[in-house]
Amino acid sequence: MPFSNTHNATKMKFTADQELPDLSKHNNHMAKVLTREMYAKLREKQTTSGFTLDDIIQTGVDNPGHPFIMTVGCVAGDEETYEVFKDLLDPVIQDRHGGYKPTDKHKTDLNPDNLKGGDDLDPNYVLSSRVRTGRSIRGFCLPPHCSRGERRAIEKLAVEGLGALDGDLKGKYYALKNMTEEEQQQLIDDHFLFDKPVSPLLLASGMGRDWPDARGIWHNDNKTFLVWINEEDHLRVISMQKGGNMKEVFKRFCTGLTKIESLFKTKGHEFMWNEHLGYILTCPSNLGTGLRGGVHVKLPHLSKHEKFGEALKKLRLQKRGTGGVDTAAVGGIFDISNADRLGFSEVELVQMVVDGVKLLIEMEKRLEKGQSIDDLMPAQK
Amino acid sequence: MASTFSRMLMGRRTAMLLASLGTGALATGYLMSDVNHAAVIDRTKLFPPSSDYPDLRKHNNCMASHLTPAIYCRLRDKLTPSGWSLDQCIQTGVDNPGHPFIKTVGMVAGDEESYEIFSDIFDAVIKERHNGYDPRTMKHHTDLDSSKVTHGQFDERYVLSSRVRTGRSIRGLSLPPACTRAERREVERVATMALSGLKGDLAGRYYRLTEMTEQEQQRLIDEHFLFDKPVSPLLIASGMARDWPDGRGIWHNFDKTFLIWINEEDHTRVISMEKGGNMKRVFERFCRGLKEVEKLIQERGWEFMWNERLGYILTCPSNLGTGLRAGVHVRLPHLSKDPRFNKILDNLRLQKRGTGGVDTAAVGDVFDISNLDRIGRSEVELVQLVIDGVNYLIDCEKRLEKSQDIKVPPPVSQFRK
Numbered sequence: 001m002p003f004s005n006t007h008n009a010t011k012m013k014f015t016a017d018q019e020l021p022d023l024s025k026h027n028n029h030m031a032k033v034l035t036r037e038m039y040a041k042l043r044e045k046q047t048t049s050g051f052t053l054d055d056i057i058q059t060g061v062d063n064p065g066h067p068f069i070m071t072v073g074c075v076a077g078d079e080e081t082y083e084v085f086k087d088l089l090d091p092v093i094q095d096r097h098g099g100y101k102p103t104d105k106h107k108t109d110l111n112p113d114n115l116k117g118g119d120d121l122d123p124n125y126v127l128s129s130r131v132r133t134g135r136s137i138r139g140f141c142l143p144p145h146c147s148r149g150e151r152r153a154i155e156k157l158a159v160e161g162l163g164a165l166d167g168d169l170k171g172k173y174y175a176l177k178n179m180t181e182e183e184q185q186q187l188i189d190d191h192f193l194f195d196k197p198v199s200p201l202l203l204a205s206g207m208g209r210d211w212p213d214a215r216g217i218w219h220n221d222n223k224t225f226l227v228w229i230n231e232e233d234h235l236r237v238i239s240m241q242k243g244g245n246m247k248e249v250f251k252r253f254c255t256g257l258t259k260i261e262s263l264f265k266t267k268g269h270e271f272m273w274n275e276h277l278g279y280i281l282t283c284p285s286n287l288g289t290g291l292r293g294g295v296h297v298k299l300p301h302l303s304k305h306e307k308f309g310e311a312l313k314k315l316r317l318q319k320r321g322t323g324g325v326d327t328a329a330v331g332g333i334f335d336i337s338n339a340d341r342l343g344f345s346e347v348e349l350v351q352m353v354v355d356g357v358k359l360l361i362e363m364e365k366r367l368e369k370g371q372s373i374d375d376l377m378p379a380q381k
Numbered sequence: 382m383a384s385t386f387s388r389m390l391m392g393r394r395t396a397m398l399l400a401s402l403g404t405g406a407l408a409t410g411y412l413m414s415d416v417n418h419a420a421v422i423d424r425t426k427l428f429p430p431s432s433d434y435p436d437l438r439k440h441n442n443c444m445a446s447h448l449t450p451a452i453y454c455r456l457r458d459k460l461t462p463s464g465w466s467l468d469q470c471i472q473t474g475v476d477n478p479g480h481p482f483i484k485t486v487g488m489v490a491g492d493e494e495s496y497e498i499f500s501d502i503f504d505a506v507i508k509e510r511h512n513g514y515d516p517r518t519m520k521h522h523t524d525l526d527s528s529k530v531t532h533g534q535f536d537e538r539y540v541l542s543s544r545v546r547t548g549r550s551i552r553g554l555s556l557p558p559a560c561t562r563a564e565r566r567e568v569e570r571v572a573t574m575a576l577s578g579l580k581g582d583l584a585g586r587y588y589r590l591t592e593m594t595e596q597e598q599q600r601l602i603d604e605h606f607l608f609d610k611p612v613s614p615l616l617i618a619s620g621m622a623r624d625w626p627d628g629r630g631i632w633h634n635f636d637k638t639f640l641i642w643i644n645e646e647d648h649t650r651v652i653s654m655e656k657g658g659n660m661k662r663v664f665e666r667f668c669r670g671l672k673e674v675e676k677l678i679q680e681r682g683w684e685f686m687w688n689e690r691l692g693y694i695l696t697c698p699s700n701l702g703t704g705l706r707a708g709v710h711v712r713l714p715h716l717s718k719d720p721r722f723n724k725i726l727d728n729l730r731l732q733k734r735g736t737g738g739v740d741t742a743a744v745g746d747v748f749d750i751s752n753l754d755r756i757g758r759s760e761v762e763l764v765q766l767v768i769d770g771v772n773y774l775i776d777c778e779k780r781l782e783k784s785q786d787i788k789v790p791p792p793v794s795q796f797r798k
Contacts, residue, residue, distance in 0.1 A: 007464035010555065014563035021562060022591070022627050049424065054561075061624055147468075149432030177436070203617065210475055213436050 028073030051077030077145030121244030288342025300332030442487030465491035491559030533661025585634035702756025
């Protein structure tokens with residue numbers, strides 16, 4: 001909750017053992033890492049804005065997780081969280097991000113010229129291309145913890161920054177609470193509108209408070225560049241278009257982000273970033289690049305092949321249904337995207353998607369002709 | 382209220398300018414320094430109460446009707462001794478604008494002191510919700526002497542079951558929206574320790590939610606005893622569902638006529654019930670059980686939250702006073718079709734619900750009829766009111782069966798004289 005959590009002082013009247021959460025039936029990254037000793041050590045700490053250990057882990061305590069899907073189980077309330085509570089978050093990050101160590105450095109590369117190819121993914125197979133990430137504005141608390149005043153200030157700064165974009169990025173802001181029926185329907189039809197979160201994982205973190213105050217959607221007139229304000233992060237930035245020209249999507253993505261960042265700087269603001277964790281976001285799973293670049297691609301034959309999963313793993317790619325995370329694929333059409341977020345730069349991740357999807361399409365074409373794909377199986381990236 | 386808020390939106394510009402100038406510079410300072418109380422105070426100045434005032438223009442709940450910007454600004458930075466704030470009290474009402482026809486309360490207490498520290502808003506909400514009971518000027522009287530109740534045996538051709546429920550909070554421990562895990566476990570310990578001392582027809586057993594077997598769970602569901610994790614957004618937004626199912630459980634006596642819920646919406650919810658129409662016996666057991674439990678916790682130095690302004694203190698302001706709902710499931714096939722039914726209920730200060738509970742529709746002409754009021758009248762008075770009222774309804778039903786006419790009774794007075 002906002003400003004300061006003096007309520008933590010009440011907990012300190014009890015022993016660590018009395019306050020320790022029962023995580024015996026839990027299966028998430030936080031539950032695997034949080035020991036009794038760690039809880040005892042960290043429970044009296046708080047960040048300058050008053051975010052405490054229990055605030056971080058509440059979502060993981062309330063949502064034991066699924067036996068098969070490993071959720072993160074913790075969130076940050078501000079930039080300092082990752083520093084003050086590193087004893088907990090470093091191992092969570094290490095687990096979630098393939099062994100990323102507390103001493104590792106993350107490289108940021110938003111130069112689209114460094115991407116090789118990517119403008120010629122076969123449109124007979126690739127239906128659409130998309131890159132998304134998130135950004136947090138330094139100095140403000142994150143969605144689980146921010147006050148209404150802070151959230152409104154973030155909205156105002158974001159809208160001002162986006163309002164200065166021009167050319168093909170010129171666009172308009174739609175505040176959730178002022179939306180007309182027609183605007184709402186149009187945004188739903190365009191698949192732009194986000195709704196109040198219903199997932200208990202998100203709600204338990206506190207990010208759904210005061211909905212829909214200071215939430216909104218901005219998009220350019222061409223409907224290829226979209227920003228969500230104050231949903232799970234301060235900003236979620238999405239570049240997308242129909243077809244397979246991922247290079248163009250990524251170029252617009254980088255250009256847009258760079259422009260927004262410099263507009264913020266002229267007003268004395270910057271994004272939360274450091275050289276160890278890259279871009280700082282609410283959920284530890286989105287650290288580093290926070291980038292998910294992907295395509296909707298038709299792979300009816302390949303998806304039935306026994307080596308499909310193995311190929312994806314080797315290419316460091318991930319499959320989802322076209323409805324997003326946790327949906328099933330329909331009609332052999334898959335959402336294929338990078339599995340990693342941290343430890344690789346933006347260019348490297350999009351390159352993996354571009355090269356990987358090209359290979360998957362080649363495999364699909366072989367299988368269409370009844371030929372083998374064994375020689376095409378890649379080495380582990 | 383709408384124009385006030387619009388003016389506030391204009392006035393916020395100053396706060397916004399402060400925010401955009403200040404946060405960039407302050408951020409560096411925060412990252413460098415240790416936990417610094419002075420820095421926290423700076424942030425509250427950077428975002429003055431006016432910048433945080435909630436947008437309640439589309440809201441229809443008691444909190445939204447009474448929370449003026451002036452009250453909010455005065456109370457935002459206050460905390461109860463255990464650190465609970467106004468924002469935390471009202472979060473459920475901000476997150477749940479309400480329904481045009483059903484007016485919810487829109488705020489909860491985090492502890493006993495919430496009702497004092499934030500009395501400027503709580504008193505107004507209480508007055509509206511309890512139809513004019515003014516905590517600033519009136520006193521609430523508690524009376525659990527069940528021997529005073531008369532005519533408490535209903536005609537069982539009409540009354541299928543009888544039930545009395547209330548809640549009790551343990552003084553010194555925070556309420557469900559605010560309690561820490563240790564406090565919640567302490568509530569469980571204190572309550573179950575007292576309940577284990579009950580004897581005779583009140584002797585029973587505790588079923589902890591985390592340890593329940595499949596069979597026990599099914600049995601408790603079949604008997605309509607089991608409560609499940611809350612799904613209502615009103616309850617979840619208040620914070621009372623945190624850490625579920627830690628510290629939660631159900632206790633009931635072996636006769637299955639006395640049931641306690643632990644750490645659901647309140648520290649304890651106490652229910653006395655049985656099939657048939659012997660409301661007198663239901664109420665007698667209710668009072669005896671409550672007094673026994675109170676004695677058992679007092680022996681160990683604990684007591685219930687109570688004061689003469691608000692009676693028994695519970696999480697939701699709607700349950701203050703007696704926290705008592707006494708009711709029956711009663712068949713009224715003729716009366717329920719009479720156009721005067723609702724007026725009769727109003728004048729008798731009774732409320733109807735479907736037999737599935739609040740907001741359900743009646744099925745097969747069987748209604749849940751209970752008292753409307755909670756505060757300003759004692760337990761004995763409210764139960765007598767229900768007994769007299771239900772007897773009147775049954776009398777009406779019998780008359781209508783014989784095609785005789787019925788009369789709308791004069792209104793019963795709301796508060797004790």
